[in-house]
Amino acid sequence: MQKKNTIGRRELLRRVTGYGAATVGLLVLGSSAGCGGEDEGPNCNDTSGLNPQQQSTRSSLGYVAVSPHGAQKNCANCNFYTAGGANQCGSCTLLPGPIASEAYCNSWAAKA
Numbered sequence: 001m002q003k004k005n006t007i008g009r010r011e012l013l014r015r016v017t018g019y020g021a022a023t024v025g026l027l028v029l030g031s032s033a034g035c036g037g038e039d040e041g042p043n044c045n046d047t048s049g050l051n052p053q054q055q056s057t058r059s060s061l062g063y064v065a066v067s068p069h070g071a072q073k074n075c076a077n078c079n080f081y082t083a084g085g086a087n088q089c090g091s092c093t094l095l096p097g098p099i100a101s102e103a104y105c106n107s108w109a110a111k112a
């Protein structure tokens, strides 16, 4: 008697869920390793390298990561901003630490 080359429903389910779990695991690993987005840029909100006084200066001037004025008024078009290199944060002559081009603070001044 010839044996059928088929699998049962139980085996099919086990295989499908096994592959599904492996796929989900790989996706999670890929995303946590930072392998995936073209829109990933530098983290200009990381102020862990600043001392408390420098961090206080940032907050006292009302630095926010995204300007409430949109592209009309943001760091990119502020007189005190210097753009960073490719995939790097910019800097500011008034505020210490990394500065995002789309950020804003209360000392914004139009580029001269």
Ligand code: SF4
Binding pocket: 063, 074, 075, 076, 078, 079, 080, 081, 082, 091, 092, 093, 094, 095, 099, 103, 104, 105, 106, 107, 108, 109
């Ligand atoms: S002064 Fe404020 S708005 Fe201007 S670049 Fe510095 S942080 Fe950005």
